[in-house]
Amino acid sequence: MEFNWTEEQREYRARIRDFLERELPADWSEVSRHGPGSREVTEFSLEFCPKLAAEGLLVPHWPVEWGGRERPAWEHFILGEEMWAAGEPRGAQYMNVNWIGPTLMRFGTEEQKNRYIPQMAAGKAIWCQGFSEPNAGSDLARLRTRAIRDGDDYVINGSKIWTSYAAMAEHCFLLARTGAAEGKAGIAIFLVPMSTPGIEVRGIPSLIGHGDIHEVFFTDVRVPATARLGEEGEAWSIISYSLANERVGIPRYELASRTLTSMVKELKRRGEFDNPVIQARAGSASAACEAARLLVYRIVDARSRGENLGAEASLARIAVTEADQAVTNFGLDFLPDAFSGHDYPDYLAHHERAIVTSIAAGAAEIQLGLIARQWLDLPREAS
């Protein structure tokens, strides 16, 4: 067992930090404070990601064939830590890097791959994820948006909700029901241009950054059958593959840990860090961040050896949630004034990202159920 970074990994991290130092504008804290889904960050990402791509830092873990350098899983993760902790200047494009691109590589037709992946690798593609619906959130298999086959086309009707990045996305990775089958078996994936007639996007004012979540309505949206990814009924197995990576895709503990350090420095500056209660709470929050880090790293380590772990991802997700909450509560308890006004954009940014941690990418309660069944081998709840 070995828990230290190699010299090569340290240098790689330093290279990313140098790049960020060079490329992020002076007012970046204020820009990124609005969230990865905001218009400001999305527009910035379209300038930033091509530069990242030119440095070989956008998709380093992808195959050479698709613009990558086949670098180890650890480098992909170090990159993710630095980007998220810096306010995610890749905006929505982190999804392309983490899972939409790899999913297309594995399941897409040659036409789909050639059409979409080069744009992603160049840092010029904004996608959104059309999964949740008003009556299908955690129970996603109950989704009702329907795609009816009509000759060589599908006609899509329905609506999606909580869709991040939808207002500026060029494409949607959409789940829709195609057949008569209920549940998971009747769902297919469609790669839908957001400019297709019949799509309407409405923003939802929220607590998590402006412009971050939306409703998306599909009214007689006609797409060619070639927009379908995989076969009808295959969506569930495809997204299970995609989201196995995504469950620990965002290294939230890194931003939490750096925010905590910033808060401690501020408390020291104010002469308040001598309080033993505050010291103990800071230590607890720090330990929570490190606990989350290690449970996530265990998964990355397995991935780096070509292994896929199961319930360990859910364990990590709960630990990450606890870390984000520990830091959020630390700030709210001991620096309450910092959450009003504009003097502490980094704390506000962390707060807005942290309050979604236990909900996004599979609610905490779903993760706890998975841990109970898959890790503890407890019997499924009676229906």
Add this chain to the structure above:
Amino acid sequence: MRFIANEDQAAFLSVLDQMIEPHRVWRVAHDWSRYDWSAELDEALETSGFYACAAEPSLGLTAAAIMTYRLATLPVLVESAASSTLRALHAPDLPRPVAVIEGELLSVAPYLPLAKSVIWIGEDLVQAAVLPDGAVDPVESIFAYPMGVLKAPAMEWKTLATDPAIARDVWRVALAAEMTGCLKGGLDTVVAHVRARQQFGRPLGSFQGIQHRLAVAAVKVEAAYWLTVRAAQHPGTPEPSAALGYVQEAATPVVHDLHQFMGAMGLTLEHPLHRWTYRVRLLKSSMGGGSTNMRGVAAKRWEAA
């Protein structure tokens, strides 16, 4: 970054598992004692050299911590924490079992009635002494250890040739390993119980109210384990304090839930749950307890901030 054991560690832990497996069987202590000292297993581990593993470069404190964790999952008691860490690294000639006293020398401490030697961890000094016959008064206790107190402070103390701060961190790692193993032992026995125990026509473990709380406990145990294993490689950093503080802060709600889901059976000496939970209930105050260790994390992490 590698989360799997090296070749030597894997071989070491494999043999260890074979040796400890027969001791997973629960038996009531003949005198209804709250602990079941396994002289047989303790001696077998000593004569096979297991307690010296920390001094082997390819095994290190990492292997010692994992061994202490695995031994603590058993319903029987052996003395691994001090022997495989402080003794192995800094006082290999001390006769064992070894008891450790923190702070006040004449305070009640675990293992003392069985111990052949004692290590005293003070603020600025770590000392060791061989215990003469009759040096200890046994103390009746609720904890699942043989508890005792020195009759007098005067002994032939020798200062260990190590930085006391590092020794304190090594001991934190040992305690974290033992506590985490105890929580794992308790969790496993409770999980087995709620899988089998039927109420309202279904297993207790099928109720979401129970599933989610045990799932949270599982997260705490896993996180504590990896914090401990990593900390074993980094004495002198905030990590040992974080590992011990984390499991100490997790201990109270987890122990509460374990007893809650075991119901009245968990209150008896006929069921082994207390063998783990009443070790945890002692260890959660070790080295000052959770808050003190978390303050240690803060002091070390942000000393220069």
